[in-house]
Amino acid sequence: MNNKARGFFAERPLPEFEVDPQVLRRRTRRDVLLFGAGAAAALAGGGFLLPQATLSRVGVRLDTNSRAKEWFLNQALRIDDDVAEALYSENRMVATYTKSQITPLKNNYNGATPDPGYISGWKLTLDGLASGLSVSLDIRNLLARFSVRDQITRLVCVEGWSAIAWWSGLRFDDLIRAYPPMSQAKWARVESSVNLDASGNPDHYFMSLDLATARHPQTLLATHLSGQPLTVDHGAPLRLLAPVKLGLKNVKAITNITYAAEEPRDYWAERGYSRYDGI
Amino acid sequence: MSCSTTPRKEAISTSTLPERPEVLVARRHHLLVRWSHWLNVPILLGLILSGISIYWSSPIYQHKPDPNTGNFDVLADIGIWICAHAPGLHHYSSPPDWVYNHLSIGPGMLAAALRLHWLCAYAFMLNGAVYVAGLIAGGGWRGLLPRRTDLRDAFRMFRYYVGFPLAKLTRRQRPHPGFNTKYNALQRAAYFSVPLTGCLSVATGWAIHKPMQFHSLAAIFGGFDAARVWHFWLMWVFVLFVVPHVILVFADGWDTFRGMITGWSARVKRSAVTANEQ
Numbered sequence: 070m071n072n073k074a075r076g077f078f079a080e081r082p083l084p085e086f087e088v089d090p091q092v093l094r095r096r097t098r099r100d101v102l103l104f105g106a107g108a109a110a111a112l113a114g115g116g117f118l119l120p121q122a123t124l125s126r127v128g129v130r131l132d133t134n135s136r137a138k139e140w141f142l143n144q145a146l147r148i149d150d151d152v153a154e155a156l157y158s159e160n161r162m163v164a165t166y167t168k169s170q171i172t173p174l175k176n177n178y179n180g181a182t183p184d185p186g187y188i189s190g191w192k193l194t195l196d197g198l199a200s201g202l203s204v205s206l207d208i209r210n211l212l213a214r215f216s217v218r219d220q221i222t223r224l225v226c227v228e229g230w231s232a233i234a235w236w237s238g239l240r241f242d243d244l245i246r247a248y249p250p251m252s253q254a255k256w257a258r259v260e261s262s263v264n265l266d267a268s269g270n271p272d273h274y275f276m277s278l279d280l281a282t283a284r285h286p287q288t289l290l291a292t293h294l295s296g297q298p299l300t301v302d303h304g305a306p307l308r309l310l311a312p313v314k315l316g317l318k319n320v321k322a323i324t325n326i327t328y329a330a331e332e333p334r335d336y337w338a339e340r341g342y343s344r345y346d347g348i
Numbered sequence: 349m350s351c352s353t354t355p356r357k358e359a360i361s362t363s364t365l366p367e368r369p370e371v372l373v374a375r376r377h378h379l380l381v382r383w384s385h386w387l388n389v390p391i392l393l394g395l396i397l398s399g400i401s402i403y404w405s406s407p408i409y410q411h412k413p414d415p416n417t418g419n420f421d422v423l424a425d426i427g428i429w430i431c432a433h434a435p436g437l438h439h440y441s442s443p444p445d446w447v448y449n450h451l452s453i454g455p456g457m458l459a460a461a462l463r464l465h466w467l468c469a470y471a472f473m474l475n476g477a478v479y480v481a482g483l484i485a486g487g488g489w490r491g492l493l494p495r496r497t498d499l500r501d502a503f504r505m506f507r508y509y510v511g512f513p514l515a516k517l518t519r520r521q522r523p524h525p526g527f528n529t530k531y532n533a534l535q536r537a538a539y540f541s542v543p544l545t546g547c548l549s550v551a552t553g554w555a556i557h558k559p560m561q562f563h564s565l566a567a568i569f570g571g572f573d574a575a576r577v578w579h580f581w582l583m584w585v586f587v588l589f590v591v592p593h594v595i596l597v598f599a600d601g602w603d604t605f606r607g608m609i610t611g612w613s614a615r616v617k618r619s620a621v622t623a624n625e626q
Contacts, residue, residue: 080490080529085616087370093614100610104386111390118394118467120460123453145467156561163560223572225559228458229406231572313560341459348560 118142146343153347159285163312166221166233174224174232174294176302180266183322185301187263193307197328199249208306212292214247215239220287225348226316227337236310238291241283250280250328257283258333259309262324276320277335277344278311280328287312290323315346376530376613378486384479385608391475392590394468396583400452401461408580423447469553476546491530492540501525501533509534509596538589545585552579 116124116131117138124131176182193211195204206214217237225231250257257278264274282288291310292299299305304321311318317337327333338344377385409422419425427446431438440449448455453464483489504525515522525532531539555566555575569575597604607613 078490078493080493081487083374083376083530083613083616085372085374087372089369090371093371093373093612096610096612097606101606104609107386115390115394118464119453120457122457122460123397126449126454142463142467145470146463148470149466153558153561156558161561164563223559225572226406227462229402229556229576231559337459341463343462348558 150343150345150347153345154279157281157313157347159281163222163287166223168221168235170233171221171235171295172233174234174303177226177316178265178302178321180264180272181269182302183263183265185305187322188301188305191306191322191324193323194325195244195248195327196325197251197254199251201251204248208292211239211290211307215243217292218289220289220310220312222287222310222312224310224312224316224319227342227346235295236289236291237293237296238289238307238310240286241288241290241309241311242286244290244326245280245284251330253330254328255280256329256332258325258327258329259320259323260325260327261304261320261322263322274320274336275334276318277333277338278309278314278318279345282311282313282347285311285313313347315348317342318346371614372616373612373614374616375486375611376607377611378482378488379611380478380482381486381488382482382608382611384475384482387471387475387478391468391472392586394464395472396587397451397453398461398464398468399583400448401454401457402465403580404448404452404455405458408577417444419444469550472546473550476543476550479543488530492536492543494536494540495529495533498533498536501527502537505532505534512599538593542586542589545582545589549579549582549586552576552582555579 116129118141121131121135192205192207195206198204217239219235219237221233221235223231223233257280258275259278260273260275262271262273264272266272289310291304291308292306294300294303299308301322304323307323308321309319309323332344335344337346403423404421407421407423410420411422413420419428421444424444424447427448428443430446431443437446440446442449442455445455453461483492508522508525511522527533529536551565552569552575554562555569556572556579559566559572559575566572566575569578603613603615
């Protein structure tokens with residue numbers, strides 16, 4: 070390091086000056102009071118923002134206006150969703166892996182796994198099409214009509230775990246080209262009517278997917294896992310595989326796709342999670 | 349954490365000279381540094397509490413499920429052990445959830461925890477920018493840079509701190525090692541590493557939050573799963589910093605604490621301002 074550089078990085082003495090002790094006392098009093106007010110505000114703000122379930126643990130019962138609280142906390146989700154949307158590019162491919170890097174994939178059905186009986190009569194119904202018609206396709210139609218692609222990608226769950234798996238299926242984009250959505254459509258509502266809740270009762274699973282993501286070259290309607298037709302655990306006979314989204318968007322056993330101009334409802338967004346879920 | 353080698357007695361005697369009724373003070377911390385310092389307290393608390401709740405939904409440290417309980421989470425094992433061996437700490441009905449009941453916003457609250465975590469994470473990044481702005485505006489960044497002599501001086505300071513409680517007990521005088529910089533070597537190492545830890549936490553956070561778009565960032569830390577491990581341990585670096593930080597500020601006294609509130613320190617040597625480098 071030369072002398073000039075050392076001079077620039079060298080520590081400077083702290084600026085010193087003389088003040089009347091009265092001034093120091095007053096400034097100290099003023100700032101400590103401000104500091105105390107800030108600490109009280111932080112405590113109140115924290116109490117306002119923490120879930121009531123958490124506050125109840127420490128015996129605090131705050132009847133805060135939960136509408137304002139939800140609004141404020143949802144703003145953080147909205148900002149994060151906007152960031153995720155800005156990061157997305159249809160030209161950016163997610164990383165692909167080799168077969169030796171494949172890791173086990175668990176059945177993460179949120180409720181009970183459906184009885185496989187639905188598979189024999191399964192049909193995919195498309196609505197919101199440019200033709201104005203409703204189209205029903207069975208798995209044989211789909212596999213005959215569209216070319217099947219292989220893809221080894223990572224599926225990331227909102228819980229934090231992830232799995233690298235070998236998927237095969239048709240591109241969502243190919244389906245969109247074959248059955249064009251109505252011109253105003255910006256969204257797809259992807260749903261499964263065979264989904265069950267934890268006690269085994271029907272629990273419709275519906276999810277909003279922006280068409281930009283649906284058109285991503287790596288967004289598949291998967292029919293196979295590890296070269297074998299999907300098992301009921303993994304959403305036989307057709308599931309969504311959008312690796313640029315969290316796992317919870319990757320609907321298993323899809324029965325309906327409906328194109329819409331307005332953002333459709335979303336199962337997990339209604340349970341406090343974000344809407345866009347782009348990763 | 350005195351910055352002066354002069355005993356306090358001398359400072360007092362000088363400031364009470366009749367022709368000098370004023371106190372000599374030094375501007376120690378810039379306003380933005382002070383603001384961001386205190387804002388870090390609620391923000392980091394929110395990040396840690398919500399972070400451990402997020403950890404609950406998919407623990408990094410797992411073992412084969414226990415045949416009797418089905419438990420696989422090491423933090424749950426710790427909770428079970430605490431409830432079995434530490435009397436008076438059994439506040440909730442579920443021992444496996446002890447860690448989550450006491451150190452997070454609670455188990456089974458992933459959606460609420462994520463929302464709080466993103467809110468605090470964006471606040472943390474903004475606050476970090478404010479801190480850096482304050483360091484630049486006040487010139488404080490120079491005082492944080494590591495020096496060549498730091499290793500030796502840090503050892504001297506460490507020896508002083510370790511021997512301090514014994515010296516207090518035996519009422520033996522123990523001279524504080526001398527230095528003429530704003531911080532001693534040990535403080536400098538700590539105050540330099542904490543912003544670095546903040547940057548690494550933010551980087552690993554983005555790597556696991558957007559692992560597809562920031563794939564190459566995750567790759568720097570060894571991939572998605574490794575970045576989660578980094579992120580978890582970086583949290584502990586903050587915790588390990590905060591504990592001695594708070595203890596030492598209390599040990600050092602009012603002037604140091606007030607310095608971070610008012611920005612002024614009255615613990616200044618009356619003699620000429622010391623030259624910069626050793």
